[in-house]
Amino acid sequence: MSGINRLDIKQLRVLQLLLQERNVSRVANVMGLTQQAVSEQLRKLRGMFDDQLFIRTSNGVVPTPLAESLEAQVNQVIQDIEALFSDRTFEPSTLEGVFHITASDYALMTVLPALLDAVNKAAPHLKIIVRDFESDALNKLMLTGEVDLAISFPHFIPETCPSMFLFHEQHVCVVSKHSPLAGQQLSIEALAPHPQLIISPSRANLKGSHDHWFGEKGLRRNVVMSIPSFSAAPSIIGESHLACFLPSRLLPNDHLAKVELDELPPCFDVIAAWHQRSSNSPILKWMLAFMHEMFVEPQALEQTR
Structure with a gap:
């Protein structure tokens, strides 16, 4: 045979x-x-x-x-x-079922509001569940179908997962609008010893994403506080003497003022990712095309792994 x-x-x-x-x-x-x-x-x-x-x-x-x-x-x-067996006449307005998204705290504030509103208007019968971002369990959740799409930074996405570039983001230094540093121009050498707050959503520690950047310049930053949420940061910073690096798309904010530094840390990417087993899903393909149209600037190159 x-x-x-x-x-x-x-x-x-x-x-x-x-x-x-x-x-x-x-x-x-x-x-x-x-x-x-x-x-x-x-x-x-x-x-x-x-x-x-x-x-x-x-x-x-x-x-x-x-x-x-x-x-x-x-x-x-x-x-x-x-x-x-694929549907040759894909029509978003007739889509039904449930689509599961996991998004970092940052993405919840910057990507999802516009995306979910647009998706609901285009596919009103499609139900969306957004769950907490669990970086350590992400691969398993996508493998088992509990998550269809993840929106976060590349650092938190398993390297085996395909991804689509959405946009570049830049951290800027902020303080309370009542701080003496508000609106001031400052060197990173002067900033390094100033008490700083970091946002660490996946690890409860005092290690920030810009520690290496300071270290390359022979500087040690003075991190004195860590919180797990971008959403809580403005209120905490606004009532404190602390400086913090926040993504620029979270600004302006009534609690905060920028500190103009002589140099900014490197830009970082925001991406959408999925498990390779879902790459041929018509709903996923439509969602990715939708996000590409909404967030990827015409001059930016689509980046996939």
């Missing part, structure tokens, strides 16, 4: 997911199967290809050279099969 008559789509899907996740239990979870059922499909694949395909380790499985060589072809075959 030829190979094509012995191989079914479920086995191809098992092979694809094992190549992606390298863990039998995670593949079983995604496919709604038992680990025993996944192992049985793997046994059949081994017989068809006359190769071990995956070697068990303490952390999961490792593909053999033959299995790795099959990945691109398997992905293409499954993509072509999924295309057979």
Whole structure:
């Protein structure tokens, strides 16, 4: 019997997911199967290809050279099969179901208000759930379908996830509008010893994203306070003597005033990311196109990983 008559789509899907996740239990979870059922499909694949395909380790499985060589072809075959069943007349106004978004505190304030309003008008029957951003669990949440789209900074997105560039952002230095530093011009050497607040949404510590930037200049910044939320920062800064670096799109704010520095830290990117298993989802493709139109400036290049 030829190979094509012995191989079914479920086995191809098992092979694809094992190549992606390298863990039998995670593949079983995604496919709604038992680990025993996944192992049985793997046994059949081994017989068809006359190769071990995956070697068990303490952390999961490792593909053999033959299995790795099959990945691109398997992905293409499954993509072509999924295309057979895709809706050729995609119409947002008739969309139903639930779309799950996770967004950083910053994205909740700067990206989602306009995006959710526009999506609701274009697809009024599509329900949206926005959940807290959990960077440590993000890959698992997207793999299991609990999150369809993540909006954050590249640092918090797993490198294995495809992504789309939205826009560049710049941190600026702010203080209370009542501070003696309000509106002043200051060197970073003068700023470094001044008490500073940082926003650390994923780790409760006093390590800020600009510590390395100060360190490259031989400076040690005086971080004295850390909070987990951008949304709380203006009120806290406004009632304190602390300086803070905030993304420029969070300004202006009635509580705050800028400090003009002789040099600003490097710009950073804001991106949308998803799990590669969802790349062919019509709803995801539409959402990404929608976001590209709303946020990506014409002169900016779309950046994907």
